[in-house]
Amino acid sequence: xxxxxxxxxxxxxxxxxxxxxxxxxxxxxxxxxxxxxxxxxxxxxxxxxxxxxxxxxxxxxxxxxxxxxxxxxxxxxxxxxxxxxxxxxxxxxxxxxxxxxxxxxxxxxxxxxxxxxxxxxxxxxxxxxxxxxxxxxxxxxxxxxxxxxxxxxxxxxxxxxxxxxxxxxxxxxxxxxxxxxxxxxxxxxxxxxxxxxxxxxxxxxxxxxxxxxxxxxxxxxxxxxxxxxxxxxxxxxxxxxxxxxxxxxxxxxxxxxxxxxxxxxxxxxxxxxxxxxxxxxxxxxxxxxxxxxxxxxxxxxxxxxxxxxxxxxxxxxxxxxxxxxxxxxx
Numbered sequence: 001x002x003x004x005x006x007x008x009x010x011x012x013x014x015x016x017x018x019x020x021x022x023x024x025x026x027x028x029x030x031x032x033x034x035x036x037x038x039x040x041x042x043x044x045x046x047x048x049x050x051x052x053x054x055x056x057x058x059x060x061x062x063x064x065x066x067x068x069x070x071x072x073x074x075x076x077x078x079x080x081x082x083x084x085x086x087x088x089x090x091x092x093x094x095x096x097x098x099x100x101x102x103x104x105x106x107x108x109x110x111x112x113x114x115x116x117x118x119x120x121x122x123x124x125x126x127x128x129x130x131x132x133x134x135x136x137x138x139x140x141x142x143x144x145x146x147x148x149x150x151x152x153x154x155x156x157x158x159x160x161x162x163x164x165x166x167x168x169x170x171x172x173x174x175x176x177x178x179x180x181x182x183x184x185x186x187x188x189x190x191x192x193x194x195x196x197x198x199x200x201x202x203x204x205x206x207x208x209x210x211x212x213x214x215x216x217x218x219x220x221x222x223x224x225x226x227x228x229x230x231x232x233x234x235x236x237x238x239x240x241x242x243x244x245x246x247x248x249x250x251x252x253x254x255x256x257x258x259x260x261x262x263x264x265x266x267x268x269x270x271x272x273x274x275x276x277x278x279x280x281x282x283x284x285x286x287x288x289x290x291x292x293x294x295x296x297x298x299x300x301x302x303x304x305x306x307x308x309x310x311x312x313x314x315x316x317x318x319x320x321x322x323x324x325x326x327x328x329x330x
Contacts, residue, residue, distance in 0.1 A: 021155070
């Protein structure tokens with residue numbers, strides 16, 4: 001039996017934007033999950049690893065990371081070592097250095113079949129975002145970090161006025177229109193941004209303020225993550241389904257499940273993170289979708305089960321269901 005792929009989250013963000021605070025908050029709220037943290041600091045000494053307070057989780061150190069991903073070979077070796085463990089973690093979090101491109105690190109991780117990408121989370125210091133974006137030395141690098149994110153965490157909001165936070169959110173939405181935005185207070189964001197399973201409603205731990213802001217024509221304010229699932233016994237056209245998954249509503253953090261398509265006789269496992277869509281033959285131990293839905297029977301029966309996790313606006317669920325129906329084979 002092929003073991004299920006380990007969910008992987010890459011955390012990026014410029015120097016001093018709050019990545020380690022975010023990780024410390026996560027490790028204090030693991031909800032009983034085994035979490036491995038791979039820390040890639042810039043320089044000869046890995047200061048970030050020393051600053052991670054929790055030792056109940058596994059902290060793996062990689063030094064001297066850089067923007068050009070020279071860390072690549074050592075990252076591949078570290079990932080291989082984690083994947084070969086008898087007791088595998090429930091989640092691997094990679095903290096990219098402040099001057100690294102988290103999307104490129106995620107791409108390296110996705111080359112290993114033992115892992116699958118759950119999210120690219122990028123922290124943004126709203127108190128300095130305007131000056132950083134205009135800085136000719138770091139502006140382009142910062143834009144690349146933000147553009148590749150599936151979730152943006154706005155930090156240090158308490159240091160500026162509400163109008164400044166709104167303006168920062170608008171700038172970020174222009175750079176990464178499909179990324180969900182969370183306003184963190186001391187690293188507090190919904191834990192389901194990291195963990196594979198999303199409860200029906202996941203509120204930010206530690207406080208009820210902030211929340212997620214969806215940018216678009218409706219610009220609705222949310223303070224929760226929700227999930228819904230879709231089941232059908234009819235087969236999909238694979239390319240039509242792929243197109244639907246590429247055009248999910250803004251704020252969709254994850255989509256996954258088991259589907260049956262006209263072009264294949266066996267069940268297909270699919271995963272969606274941001275605009276990245278993967279549909280492939282289902283592994284013998286395929287990861288079950290969220291909301292504790294039992295899908296083992298769906299492998300034998302011709303039944304597809306699709307799960308969607310995110311910060312959804314009213315009407316998003318109905319829209320997705322209608323598009324999925326449109327992707328079914330006659």
